[in-house]
Amino acid sequence: MAMSFSSLRLLGYRINVVAILASLFILFWAAMALFGTSFAPHSPGKVVDFDYYGPISAEFPLGTDYLGRDILSRILMGASYTVGISLAAVCLACASGVALGMAAAVTGGWIDVVLSRFLDALSSIPSKLFGLVMVAAIGSSTPVLILVLAVIYTPGSYRFARALAVNINTMDFVAVARARGEGTFYLITQEILPNIAGPVLADMGLRFVFIVLLLSGLSFLGLGVQPPYADWGSLVKENIGALAFGAPAVIAPCIAIASLTISVNLLIDNLPTKIRDRSA
Amino acid sequence: MANLVEIRDLKVRAQSDSGRLIEIIRGVSFEAAEGEVVALIGESGSGKSTIALTLMGHTRAGCEIIGGQVRLAGRDLVAMSEAERRRLRGTDVAYVPQSAAAAFNPAQRLIDQVVEVSRIHGLMPRQAARARAVELFRALALPEPETIGERYPHQVSGGQLQRLAAAMALIGAPRLMIFDEPTTALDVTTQIEVLRAFKQVMKQGGMAGLYVSHDLAVVAQVADRIVVLKDGAVQETGTTDDIINRPQHPYTKELIAAFRPVSHATVASPAAAAEAPILEVRNLVAGYGRPGPDGMPRVRALDDVSCRLERGRNLGVIGESGSGKSTLARAIAGLLPPVSGEVLLGGQALAPDVARRAKEDLRRMQICFQLADTALNPLRSVSDIIGRPLTFFHGQRGRAREARVEELLEMVRLPRAMKHRLPLELSGGQKQRVNLARALAANPEIVLCDEITSALDTVVAAAILELLDELQRELDLSYVFISHDLSTVQAICDEVMVMYGGRTVETLQASALPEGATQDYSRLLFASVPQLDTGWLDGLPERLPGT
Numbered sequence: 152m153a154m155s156f157s158s159l160r161l162l163g164y165r166i167n168v169v170a171i172l173a174s175l176f177i178l179f180w181a182a183m184a185l186f187g188t189s190f191a192p193h194s195p196g197k198v199v200d201f202d203y204y205g206p207i208s209a210e211f212p213l214g215t216d217y218l219g220r221d222i223l224s225r226i227l228m229g230a231s232y233t234v235g236i237s238l239a240a241v242c243l244a245c246a247s248g249v250a251l252g253m254a255a256a257v258t259g260g261w262i263d264v265v266l267s268r269f270l271d272a273l274s275s276i277p278s279k280l281f282g283l284v285m286v287a288a289i290g291s292s293t294p295v296l297i298l299v300l301a302v303i304y305t306p307g308s309y310r311f312a313r314a315l316a317v318n319i320n321t322m323d324f325v326a327v328a329r330a331r332g333e334g335t336f337y338l339i340t341q342e343i344l345p346n347i348a349g350p351v352l353a354d355m356g357l358r359f360v361f362i363v364l365l366l367s368g369l370s371f372l373g374l375g376v377q378p379p380y381a382d383w384g385s386l387v388k389e390n391i392g393a394l395a396f397g398a399p400a401v402i403a404p405c406i407a408i409a410s411l412t413i414s415v416n417l418l419i420d421n422l423p424t425k426i427r428d429r430s431a
Numbered sequence: 432m433a434n435l436v437e438i439r440d441l442k443v444r445a446q447s448d449s450g451r452l453i454e455i456i457r458g459v460s461f462e463a464a465e466g467e468v469v470a471l472i473g474e475s476g477s478g479k480s481t482i483a484l485t486l487m488g489h490t491r492a493g494c495e496i497i498g499g500q501v502r503l504a505g506r507d508l509v510a511m512s513e514a515e516r517r518r519l520r521g522t523d524v525a526y527v528p529q530s531a532a533a534a535f536n537p538a539q540r541l542i543d544q545v546v547e548v549s550r551i552h553g554l555m556p557r558q559a560a561r562a563r564a565v566e567l568f569r570a571l572a573l574p575e576p577e578t579i580g581e582r583y584p585h586q587v588s589g590g591q592l593q594r595l596a597a598a599m600a601l602i603g604a605p606r607l608m609i610f611d612e613p614t615t616a617l618d619v620t621t622q623i624e625v626l627r628a629f630k631q632v633m634k635q636g637g638m639a640g641l642y643v644s645h646d647l648a649v650v651a652q653v654a655d656r657i658v659v660l661k662d663g664a665v666q667e668t669g670t671t672d673d674i675i676n677r678p679q680h681p682y683t684k685e686l687i688a689a690f691r692p693v694s695h696a697t698v699a700s701p702a703a704a705a706e707a708p709i710l711e712v713r714n715l716v717a718g719y720g721r722p723g724p725d726g727m728p729r730v731r732a733l734d735d736v737s738c739r740l741e742r743g744r745n746l747g748v749i750g751e752s753g754s755g756k757s758t759l760a761r762a763i764a765g766l767l768p769p770v771s772g773e774v775l776l777g778g779q780a781l782a783p784d785v786a787r788r789a790k791e792d793l794r795r796m797q798i799c800f801q802l803a804d805t806a807l808n809p810l811r812s813v814s815d816i817i818g819r820p821l822t823f824f825h826g827q828r829g830r831a832r833e834a835r836v837e838e839l840l841e842m843v844r845l846p847r848a849m850k851h852r853l854p855l856e857l858s859g860g861q862k863q864r865v866n867l868a869r870a871l872a873a874n875p876e877i878v879l880c881d882e883i884t885s886a887l888d889t890v891v892a893a894a895i896l897e898l899l900d901e902l903q904r905e906l907d908l909s910y911v912f913i914s915h916d917l918s919t920v921q922a923i924c925d926e927v928m929v930m931y932g933g934r935t936v937e938t939l940q941a942s943a944l945p946e947g948a949t950q951d952y953s954r955l956l957f958a959s960v961p962q963l964d965t966g967w968l969d970g971l972p973e974r975l976p977g978t
């Protein structure tokens with residue numbers, strides 16, 4: 152009972168206030184990722200202020216950057232890169248990880264051994280280093296970033312899904328289906344997937360956070376989204392000089408990253424147990 | 432004389448998952464005198480454990496005592512503060528749980544856990560407590576009482592652990608012992624030793640006991656009086672002798688009737704005997720773990736097992752836990768491919784692995800598992816669960832499939848409307864019926880039933896057995912019926928195979944049971960089954976045949 156927030160009921164689920172606040176933040180960023188550029192007060196690439204690292208003003212609500220461009224407009228543009236690339240990568244990572252994990256759990260034997268060892272080896276490579284090497288070797292573009300991020304986060308998703316699926320796999324209803332002669336595809340999609348979907352979705356949210364942070368890190372190092380486009384990580388990098396001036400140019404994109412990742416984290420932590428952990 | 436325990440008009444309320452408030456104990460009253468053993472008997476959900484826990488001043492999470500009194504030696508546990516209750520626990524009232532295995536910390540030595548109560552209450556110095564524990568170990572007939580306490584929980588057997596749990600409760604010399612189904616998880620042969628030890632210690636100590644159980648025969652051995660519960664209310668209270676031999680309340684009568692063994696009449700037509708057996712198992716060897724250099728698995732769960740099942744007849748497989756009876760079912764179904772030996776269906780050898788068997792062969796043989804909770808996918812509706820084999824084996828879809836699902840539900844005596852429900856919304860007996868309906872959907876000739884009545888209450892189990900019997904007549908089925916319970920096997924089978932340690936001990940005609948047993952082990956097994964007779968335990972010879 153460490154955190155007993157007042158909770159309200161919605162569609163039969165008990166949802167607490169933190170979860171609602173967090174999902175409002177997430178919805179906001181999702182909307183900005185989709186339509187953000189049309190709300191932008193200025194063109195994100197245009198130099199609109201003669202001063203650089205300008206302060207907060209009515210014209211530039213979040214100040215201006217090192218070239219005198221509007222930060223708010225640039226953050227709105229960055230949202231679609233940060234959220235879009237991360238979302239695509241997490242979907243790819245979880246889809247492949249979960250599919251492989253369930254297949255390994257159901258078939259067992261040498262397929263399981265080979266897959267597990269291979270993916271363990273992959274996950275033993277430091278993720279940022281792997282990202283750096285891959286991007287440096289192939290060159291940075293949106294598809295390459297998505298793929299690299301997906302490959303880095305597949306092994307974790309595989310391990311998670313496999314651990315869950317192994318438990319379900321020992322249930323008698325799976326044994327009954329197997330005794331009936333059902334194929335692997337049926338076992339995976341009809342018997343196992345529905346029973347692990349809740350925890351897998353929660354894990355996907357967490358993995359999304361990791362990917363946002365890694366992508367921002369890569370961009371900060373100059374290997375992520377390339378100019379003239381920018382995601383939030385690149386915005387921090389571009390305006391790192393603003394630290395000395397205490398200008399909002401560097402703080403605003405940091406707050407954007409933090410608000411998105413923390414919201415997703417809080418939402419997952421406060422999901423109704425019914426969804427997060429069905430076995431409970 | 433004032434009673435040690437007096438429960439007056441006890442009411443307990445629980446909050447369900449959906450937030451509804453339900454009164455689970457509805458005005459229960461009973462008492463127990465000093466030195467008297469009272470049994471609470473009832474089916475699952477009758478509230479017997481809840482009542483027992485209130486005597487510790489405890490309720491499970493989500494439950495709350497909303498009325499009445501629970502007096503222990505004149506003091507009301509309901510009105511007491513938590514600190515006062517804590518002082519009583521262990522010294523005035525002690526608890527022996529159902530699963531001792533879950534009650535012990537696997538990482539601590541047994542003796543340290545047994546003497547913990549005396550340490551918490553500062554009853555006696557450590558050395559004295561240890562000496563007292565050894566005394567109790569001896570009284571509970573534990574082997575090597577001097578040193579058994581130095582072991583860890585995994586180094587003793589289940590029966591020994593249960594007695595150690597009793598020693599843990601007894602160390603504070605409580606005036607009242609609460610036993611919550613202490614022998615339910617044990618094999619019958621082990622149960623006898625444990626019951627004997629409990630009974631002796633209680634008699635010597637002169638303490639009162641509250642014995643919670645669903646098993647009338649066990650209760651008949653240990654209790655002085657019985658309280659029959661149903662749905663949180665007392666149905667009947669009386670001396671053990673009265674309840675067993677002269678039950679008054681219809682519900683008590685029903686409970687007793689469900690216990691009386693039913694014998695089984697063979698359905699098979701004489702002509703069937705001339706055919707090849709529908710299922711034959713020849714010299715099956717199977718096990719778990721990686722095969723060793725000799726090609727044998729590391730743990731051999733089945734060792735050269737053979738049996739045969741004639742069409743329209745039923746084969747019972749009986750044995751204690753670890754005897755290999757469930758492995759036999761899995762090997763026959765192809766879920767655990769045997770290392771050697773063969774399974775013949777209607778005279779044709781089957782592939783060892785289920786993946787290589789023909790669909791038609793799979794259809795002819797269906798398997799039903801013990802725990803309907805895990806045997807039904809919790810996220811599929813009843814209609815999906817029963818409908819899948821229809822689509823899989825018979826290609827039925829849409830309306831034809833729905834119609835057949837309804838027919839099958841009717842066949843297992845469930846209302847049609849149930850097809851929209853999820854397994855969570857069914858009772859244990861209903862789940863087991865859906866489980867059966869799914870097996871029947873394939874139009875099988877053989878159904879392998881693995882302990883399908885073990886997790887059910889007596890009355891519900893009796894109804895399932897009756898249903899199996901009727902279905903056999905209607906559908907010309909043959910059953911392989913696996914169980915640890917002799918009366919269940921007797922009620923449904925023509926032949927009974929006794930298994931021990933992965934081997935067949937002997938195969939007997941069910942009609943000749945239990946007297947027909949020729950092997951020592953089968954005699955021991957059959958003699959260990961508690962009888963509905965108050966003098967049964969005391970009348971047993973000190974050493975049973977075969978021990």
